[in-house]
């Protein structure tokens with residue numbers, strides 16, 4: 266595992282934090298000035314630290330502009346400023362302003378308190394800071410880096426519980442458990458983990474129509490419009506095999522072509538369920554297909570041109586169905 270700590274520092278506090286972190290991790294240390302994407306690519310883990318000046322994280326474009334190419338690496342950002350890290354709202358605003366929204370969900374960020382020394386800053390900045398009545402201060406201290414080190418598994422204070430798991434329900438198709446989790450921001454929380462087998466959704470289409478199923482859902486006591494979908498059999502099925510089976514069982518259709526449309530998570534707040542999406546083309550009837558006894562299903566032919574109006578009117582309310590229709594037909598809607 267190769268790690269680099271990169272810093273962007275005007276007055277030295279961020280550089281000091283970066284040196285401490287690099288020392289603790291045994292990582293390379295680099296000044297961000299003149300670094301390019303190519304300089305980052307050889308590393309598995311990238312820790313980027315920067316001073317905050319007038320609400321901007323210095324040089325964050327190095328990460329934000331190259332996030333697509335860096336997102337599969339372990340990325341961590343730390344910021345250094347006078348703001349108190351306890352002011353979570355202010356920090357959240359700073360990240361919203363400086364991170365792309367995909368980064369904000371995925372990249373752990375830590376804030377360390379910096380310093381202000383009027384002797385080090387230029388006249389313009391000095392006047393601005395004095396006008397804002399910001400006094401000189403020096404909050405720089407090594408212990409502030411502990412949560413960041415911990416998130417990389419490099420520091421294990423005594424008396425901290427390991428991640429603990431309690432099983433509540435355990436079947437081949439679904440497990441439910443509670444877990445004690447150490448979060449990347451250093452905090453600890455208990456979470457409920459609902460873990461079904463991965464599932465597949467299929468949108469049968471022809472030139473002009475999509476085929477949805479109207480299905481009775483006992484849990485919500487409603488008939489709703491959905492795409493055919495179902496869980497992958499005990500991990501032995503591939504998403505494509507599952508797509509073929511579910512299309513036959515639920516819509517009584519076969520298809521010449523299954524076009525992958527990526528995946529979505531259904532409810533990532535508490536459930537690990539990953540839904541693989543497919544569009545099915547070249548449809549043919551499959552009358553002798555088996556159907557589960559509890560499935561009460563009608564196939565409904567919907568014009569493609571009507572789909573988004575139906576979503577708008579609340580006639581399609583199933584989230585996976587809206588996701589797959591959007592992935593397949595969004596282009597049609599934007600034309």
Ligand SMILES: Cc1cc2nc3c(=O)[nH]c(=O)nc-3n(C[C@H](O)[C@H](O)[C@H](O)COP(=O)(O)O)c2cc1C
Pocket residue numbers: 273274275276277278279280315316317318319320321345346347348378379380381386390394
């Ligand atoms: C002109 C100026 C603007 C600043 N703006 C902010 C700010 O918006 N938020 C903050 O938390 N700290 C702010 N600070 C404090 C710096 O972030 C702090 O001095 C930090 O230690 C700078 O990092 P460095 O020492 O690595 O340059 C500002 C400092 C100066 C001189």
